[in-house]
Amino acid sequence: MLRIRRVEERCIAFAETGEIRAHYHLYIGQEAAGTGASAALAPDDYVFTTHRNHGHVIAKGGDPGKVLAEIIGRSGGYLGGRGGTFHVAAPELGIPHTSAIVGGSLPIAAGVAFAVRRRKGQRATLAFFGDGTMEEGVFYETLNLAQLWRLPLVFFMENNSVSAAERAGRGSPTSEHAAKALSDVPRAFGVETATVDGTDVEAVFALVRRLLERVRIGEGPFFIESRTTRWPGNYGAFPKLVGGTTDIAWALDAASAPDGVRAWTMESDPVIAYAAKLLWHGAIDAAALRAIDAEVRGEVDRAARFALESPLPQAEALAGVG
Amino acid sequence: MSVEVRAPAATRTLKFAEALAEAVDEICAEDPRVVLIGARFTGHTPSAHVMEPVTRKHASRIVWPPISELAYCGVAVGAALAGLRPIVEMSTATFSYEAVPQIVNEAAVIAAMSGGRVRAPVVFHMLYGIRGGGGPQHSGSPQAWWWNSPGLQVAMPSSPADVKGLLRWAALRSEGPTVFMDHQRLMELEGPVPTGRHEIPFGQADVKRSGGDVTIVATSIQVSRALEAANRLAREDGIEVEVVDPRTLEPLDRATIFASVRKTGRVVVTDESHENAGVASGLAAIIAEECFDALRAPIRRVAIPPTPVPYAESLERALIPDTERLVAAVRALR
Numbered sequence: 001m002l003r004i005r006r007v008e009e010r011c012i013a014f015a016e017t018g019e020i021r022a023h024y025h026l027y028i029g030q031e032a033a034g035t036g037a038s039a040a041l042a043p044d045d046y047v048f049t050t051h052r053n054h055g056h057v058i059a060k061g062g063d064p065g066k067v068l069a070e071i072i073g074r075s076g077g078y079l080g081g082r083g084g085t086f087h088v089a090a091p092e093l094g095i096p097h098t099s100a101i102v103g104g105s106l107p108i109a110a111g112v113a114f115a116v117r118r119r120k121g122q123r124a125t126l127a128f129f130g131d132g133t134m135e136e137g138v139f140y141e142t143l144n145l146a147q148l149w150r151l152p153l154v155f156f157m158e159n160n161s162v163s164a165a166e167r168a169g170r171g172s173p174t175s176e177h178a179a180k181a182l183s184d185v186p187r188a189f190g191v192e193t194a195t196v197d198g199t200d201v202e203a204v205f206a207l208v209r210r211l212l213e214r215v216r217i218g219e220g221p222f223f224i225e226s227r228t229t230r231w232p233g234n235y236g237a238f239p240k241l242v243g244g245t246t247d248i249a250w251a252l253d254a255a256s257a258p259d260g261v262r263a264w265t266m267e268s269d270p271v272i273a274y275a276a277k278l279l280w281h282g283a284i285d286a287a288a289l290r291a292i293d294a295e296v297r298g299e300v301d302r303a304a305r306f307a308l309e310s311p312l313p314q315a316e317a318l319a320g321v322g
Numbered sequence: 323m324s325v326e327v328r329a330p331a332a333t334r335t336l337k338f339a340e341a342l343a344e345a346v347d348e349i350c351a352e353d354p355r356v357v358l359i360g361a362r363f364t365g366h367t368p369s370a371h372v373m374e375p376v377t378r379k380h381a382s383r384i385v386w387p388p389i390s391e392l393a394y395c396g397v398a399v400g401a402a403l404a405g406l407r408p409i410v411e412m413s414t415a416t417f418s419y420e421a422v423p424q425i426v427n428e429a430a431v432i433a434a435m436s437g438g439r440v441r442a443p444v445v446f447h448m449l450y451g452i453r454g455g456g457g458p459q460h461s462g463s464p465q466a467w468w469w470n471s472p473g474l475q476v477a478m479p480s481s482p483a484d485v486k487g488l489l490r491w492a493a494l495r496s497e498g499p500t501v502f503m504d505h506q507r508l509m510e511l512e513g514p515v516p517t518g519r520h521e522i523p524f525g526q527a528d529v530k531r532s533g534g535d536v537t538i539v540a541t542s543i544q545v546s547r548a549l550e551a552a553n554r555l556a557r558e559d560g561i562e563v564e565v566v567d568p569r570t571l572e573p574l575d576r577a578t579i580f581a582s583v584r585k586t587g588r589v590v591v592t593d594e595s596h597e598n599a600g601v602a603s604g605l606a607a608i609i610a611e612e613c614f615d616a617l618r619a620p621i622r623r624v625a626i627p628p629t630p631v632p633y634a635e636s637l638e639r640a641l642i643p644d645t646e647r648l649v650a651a652v653r654a655l656r
Contacts, residue, residue, distance in 0.1 A: 046404075083435045096403045096440050097432050104428055107393040111400020111408075114385075118357065118406065138423070141393030148388060317437060 001031040001201065001271045002248075002293065004055040006300040007064050009245045011054065011071060011085075015238065019072040019308070024085040026239045027055030029199075029231035032270030033158055034059040036204025037126060037226075040212055044094055046116075046125040048109035051100040053088045056128050060093045064299065065306035076310030080317055094123075103129065103136035106155075110146050113153040113220070124152055124215045126208070131159040134185060135176055146221040147189050153221040154211055155191070157182065158198060160234075162227040164267040167197045186223035198226030199270040229268035232261050248293040251275035252286060333483075333514035339369030341482035341515045342504065343376050345489040346409075348519065350380040353407060353494055358384045359394050360411035365449045367509040391420035395446065399429045399499075402444040409493055415450035415503065416462035429499040430473030441497045445489075451543060451594050452631055452642055453506035461631035461638075463595035465541070468501040469571045469604060475500040475524055476571040480545035482513040484569055487522030496524065505543040505594065525573035529582065533562030536652050537582040537589045539605055540565055544592040544624075544643065551648035561652060571601060579605075580613055587618035588655045592643055597625040619655045624648050 008026045015024065027034065030052075038059035041047065049056040057067055062078070070077025071085040078090045086100035096112075099105040109127035116123050133139050134157065146153050159182060161174065179185050186193045196207050204226060211222045232242040243261030250257045250265050251272050257265035265272055278284045284292070336344070342363055349356050361377050361384045364370045377384060387394035391412065398408040412418050418425065425446060432442045452461045468476045475498055479485035485504060492500040530545055531552050540548040545567045552563035566582045568574055583589050589609055593601035602623040609621055624643045632638055 079435055080437045082437060087435055091436065091440050099428055101423060101427055104423065107396025107424060108400035108428060111397035112404040114397055115401040115404035115406045138392050141390035145388055145390055145393050145397065
């Protein structure tokens, strides 16, 4: 989780220096969902993600250097700079292709699950997507087909604009969707559906682990709604580091977070919440927490250096891929 | 209708639909990775029944999807990523319009985005063209859309031998996504088909008739119409037409087309899609750019005028780029 946070803080820096050439999307505030779900997956399970993919790739084991290099379009990136921030994928990690079109990955994920089932394989497929995907027709086509064919697939919907108070509730509608609760929709198709507080990494992990066991014995598909609360930096057209980079000391006293991010840090930050939980239970002490943070910062510094030192891809890279 | 093909020694005469069904049968038998998503390859044509024994024999290899073109085309892409070799049978080509995001913006870009590390060997089979009474929404010819989408291969067979050879190659050998377009009215066409595992690699045009005066570059059903036009022109005008069939638009065998154009200096390009930015236009542009010095007359296109295809037979007939229009176009070159 912390690794994802530090990589994405670096993305904002890369955008400010022009290394990121265009629009990009961050996963800050949703780290527990991707991390908890990925921790429950086997290494060769398939993951599909979206335009908001950085966290999912890292959670599945992605190398931060290769992720950052792809995000800034360098030859050392997972796709040699051809995909960029919208399309980070890592075939060797079970992430063969990332669509940045809303809903684009969903039927492809169903197709992978279909192939696994036809070959009587055990690999599960988990598809991350946002609540906006439920505004797309392809969502309904894919949900119907997956249920008709009983595909070994977990639909992992990340509703990232839920208020802190609503996260544990039945679900909140969005202004763009007519359903009272988005989780009502898959239930109407007969798809077993669970909701989870997406800022609680252990809850997500436990839920996904339980459902994956059932997916592997042919009980899929399943639908999860993970609810998180939007990070204040994610409101504009481009992400902004509201309140600066995360100070791990906020885990000791969330109220010490600066204006603009204080309430969110106290109620909705999954990284700070989990660090605070580990401290509370005595699993780590403050010194150990600082040591972990220093280690992650060093790792991400090295990753950023790798990305920046990686050359731009040459035009020959365009040949021979028709 | 029949097409003359210079075929190797051992052949039999089959209808286009029979050759297509034979290809599907062999493909399923030879490669366990092949799965069919839908299987009405012969549509509602008079020869539709030739698929029945094939679908019975390979029932376990066929899934019948809900009416969800967008989702099942995406499912095929995903299945291909996971190691299967899916063939999607979409029936009427206009149904593919519902699936454009998955065909154009997913299947087509995967290999390029991964530098060729990830491949999606999927075949989208569809029945295109003015089938007779299809009206504006069931007579579509989207081949130019696919040709305009880098990353897709586009096959347009004109004969029983070619449909078998090209479909076998697409399904069993190709590593990229293919849009495979059969004209609905070709199903009854008879012609020689080589015995055995006849395959035609993509990117090999075929000279369907030799001639020294005029080149007609013709795709799919336009090859039959061009051959009829050529016979008439030889008989009535003493004009010897060479008919070049690209067989695949992407990859395109430019060398064979250019060699014919350089020999004759006069060219008609014909395809049953619309004139405006259609396949005939694209071929004409390529020829003009590369062979301008060899041309002795402007290139002429014979395609569908830019209007939706109407239902009434009299109106429909007025739009078809038929033998008459090809004959007139060749005569106008003189």
